[in-house]
Each structure stands twice: as structure tokens, then as C-alpha cells.
Amino acid sequence: MSTDDLSTQVREFLSTRRARISPEQAGLPAYGGNRRVKGLRREEVAMMAGVSVDYYIRMERGNLSGASDSVLESLADALQLDEAERVHLFSLARTSASPSRARRAPAPVTVRPVIQQVLDAMPDTPAWVRNGRHDIIAMNPMARALYSLILEDPRRPANTTRFVYLDRRAPEFFVDYERIAQDAAAMLRLEAGRNPTDKALIELVGELSTQSELFRHRWASHDVKFHRTGVKRLRHPVVGQLDLDFESMDLSSEPGLRLNIYTAAAGTPTADGLKLLASWAASQLGIPTEMAAGETA
Template sequence: MAKIDLRTEIKEFLTSRRARITPERAGLPAYGGNRRVKGLRREEVALLAGVSVDYYVRMERGSLTGASDGVLDALASALQLDEAERDHLFHLARQSRTPGGPRRRRSAGTVRPALQRMLDAITEAPAWICNGRYDVLATNHLARALYSPVLADPRRPANTARFVYLDPEAAETFFVDYDRVACDVAAKLRMEAGRNPHDEELIALVGELSTRSELFRRRWASQDVRLHRSGRKRLHHPVVGQLDLDVESMDLSAEPGLLLTVYTAPAGTPAADGLALLTSWAASQEQPATESQATS
């Protein structure tokens, strides 16, 4: 993939969202028994959004340059977009207003020392920092232990999206809900593409995954988008077994584009016992290295 083309992104996103809504779902009469299009017609979307048919056709052909926030809100309502989809639409429109923007060059694969110290201070929960491309940029000791299958790839920074799609056998073992994780990863990468379409590393990653994974090509073509959310994740660690963990993800306001993720478990649960076992195992893995350094 040489580039992410904004006009194509806009066209395919709007077309896919229009196709999933029936007239009945939109509260419109379905005239005629043999509709030639899947979902709503363009003129029906225009009616619901309160714009002319010609104007909507221009938007769906990839031109959001002159669309005001009010028009975008009306279009989002007409297409019944959820929060992530609405944000994606606004990202695409924002990028359309500054066409041909500079590509982002390769960024460093590390974070500020203060952020690493913050992670190291979190001693009872796996915590790490990643970017919108799923590069794992920094971890604490428990995250290194928990994500050992992901970090087994010697390539740095390690990348969760590559693990999910290019090492599917290991990923299906590690992620108990693999299908959902695979959907979410592609959808969040699509969200990142709307936010940063000139990011060279993102373009290269999407190209690599598209070339090497049929599953990714299908997920990417769906045009689905997702926001990073808190929730529950089920992992199967090769040493401590299954862990059903609560995940909290939060943007780092001082470092735009970076995300802090922390996994926890309620006290007294099997998952909490599993994290305690993981802590012991992580300490045993680090101890030989410490002793080797002391004797050298």
C-alpha cells in the first residue's frame, strides 16, 4: 500500500454505512418491491440529512472539503453512525480540508524516561504504552511477563496487530476471544488511518498486513471502526493459564497519540490469583539475569 487515499476512504466508508440501513430502519416508506440498491438510496440519505442530492453525491464521491460540522452531524444522524463512526467521519473531513499534508516520518521506538518510571512504579498490575499502530513502546515487568507471547517476536517495537494477523496460531491461543480481538484491531487501525492518513509507518503496516493476511484484508474491507475502550479481556498465558482481566485504556494528554493500558483483577478472584502467580514467575525470570550481571 503506497498511500492511504482520502477520497477512496470517504467513498467506501459512506457507501458501506449507507448500505447497512434499510428504509424501514430509517423510518422511510419502502416504495416498490424490487430495490436495486442495498440499503438506502443516495437521495434518501440526502433527504434524511437535509442536503441536496447533488451535494450528498459529491460527499460520497470523496469530497468533504466544504462540509460544515452541522452538515457532518446531520449526515452522521442520517446514517445512524455510532460514536466511533462519527469521530471517523470528522477525522476524514478534517484531513480533507488539508489535502496533501506532510507524511509523518518514522518516530522513535521509545518513550520519555519519566513515562517508563511511571510504568515501573506500577508493581501489581501489567501496564504498557502503545501508539495507534499497536506498537508496544514501553512496558513494566508484569506486562513483559503477561505479553511474553507477543514480545517473542524479536522485531522492535513489538506490534500487537502483527502478532494477531501474522502469527494467528499463537494469537488464537493467547487471546481467548480471538475473533473479536481481530475485528477490534483492524477497526482501530482503520480509525487511526482516518486520524493520520499520512503516517508512513501506518501505511507500511497496513500494506504488510494486507499482503500477508487474507483475514486482515477482509476485516479492513469492512470499513468498521472502533474506539479504544475499557472492558474485559480474556487471555491464556502459557505459564499461569487463563486470566480474565479488567482493562483500562487512557490517552496520555501530554503525549498525543500514545495510550496507557493497565490490566487488573478484583481481589479474591481466580484472575487475581493468576496475577500473583504471574508476579512470582516474572521475578523468577528476571532473577537469573540479575545474578549473572552481579557475577560478571
């Protein structure tokens, strides 16, 4: 990331956060009915953050170098940033202060055998490991069956966000496609703030920006988001709709990698769907169906 690129990220992130807050939301009186700016004025943000107008203008022009943690916290409060947005603001500030220190060691491109053992020890549950670019690093058979459409792309590592934005089947596969697309871009934006020198991430963003108008729009919003827990609804081409609970967690032993696990409450249609998926996955691997269903051979 060049200095100009970083300045642009800072400027657009701060200006878009400022534009979304009305004076009423900030608890400020809205004098007059014809405001020339959307959201808050720079002067109003500076007042609430406890800094001079000139200092805030310098920050919004892309210069966060030298900003103390207390100033950043006050700015985050003034702009009503959520947890992910605060992390992103501090990441941008660290890079501004020391671009050379922003370079991080690349995440592993494979997992240790014991991690694969952990995945395979969950035979009835789709489980997989990804990096911050959303490259799939490792999977168990259930995850391969669940994401069989994504794995049809011959490029490796397979990338879930590339599928979301560039595969025509994605809107049908993801029941909540608009939210999925928005979240995918927001998570990539968060990763770009954390790891601005990741060449592969820069190339992925370039590819998606070139080929997807929707991605360009989502990327330009400068939204950021954590992806830790929730519900993912999929229309699987073999077993039908699955409403899956997901948990995503950092692998502390593998910095930069996250473990994703999809489950369903017992007795639900999705739990039955996962049993069908297990049988289908077993048939693809040549495993007897009764063994796949957990019955005594």
C-alpha cells in the same frame, strides 16, 4: 495518502455505512418489496441529511472538501454513526479540505523516564504504553510477562496487531479471537483517518494486507472503533486463562501515546492468576519469589 486513496476511503466508508441501514431502521416507509440496493438509497440519505441529492452523491464519490461541520453532523445523524465513526468522518473531511494540514508530528518512539517510573510503580498490574499503530513503546515487568509471546518476535517495536494477524498462536492466546481481530483492524482504520500520512502505519497495513486474508476482509469493512475499556480474555501459556479488566487512556503529556492497564477484582481466579504471573515474571528477572508476592523479606 494520495488524493485517490482518500477519495476511495471516503467513498467506501460512506457507502458501507449507508448499506447497513434499512428503511425501517431509518424510520422510512419501504415502498415495494424489491429494492435494488442494500440499505438506504442515496436519495434517502440526502433527504434525511437535508442536502441535495447531487451534493450527497458528490460526497459519496469521495469529495468531502467544503462540507461544513453542520452538514457533516447531519450526515452522521442520517447514517446513524457512533462516536468513533463520527470522529472518522470528520478526520476524513479535514484531510479532504487540507491534505497538507493532515500531517501530524510523529508520536514519540520512547517514553520519558518518569513514564517508565509510573509503569514500574504498578508491580502487580500489567501496564504498558502503545502508539496509534499498536507498537509497544514501554512496559513494566508484568506486562512483559503477560505478553511474552508477542515479545518473542525479534522486530522492535513489537506490534500487537501484527501478532494478532500473523502469528499462528494468536487464536489460542486470545479467547475472543474473532472480536480481537475485528477490533484491532477497526482501531487501525480509525488511526489511518486521523493520521493518513503516517508512513509506518501505511507500511504496516500493507504488510498485513499482503499476508493475511482475514485482515484484508476486516480492513475492507471500513469499521472504526475506540478501545477505552472492557474485558480481555487471554490464555497465558504459563498461568492459564486470565479474564482481565482493561482501561486505556491517552497520555496527555505524550501526544499519540496511550496507557493500557489490566486488572482483576480481588478474590477472583484471575487475581490469583496475576499473582502466579508476578512470581513467574520475577523468576525470569531473578527476583526472589517471596519479594515478588509482596511478602516481607
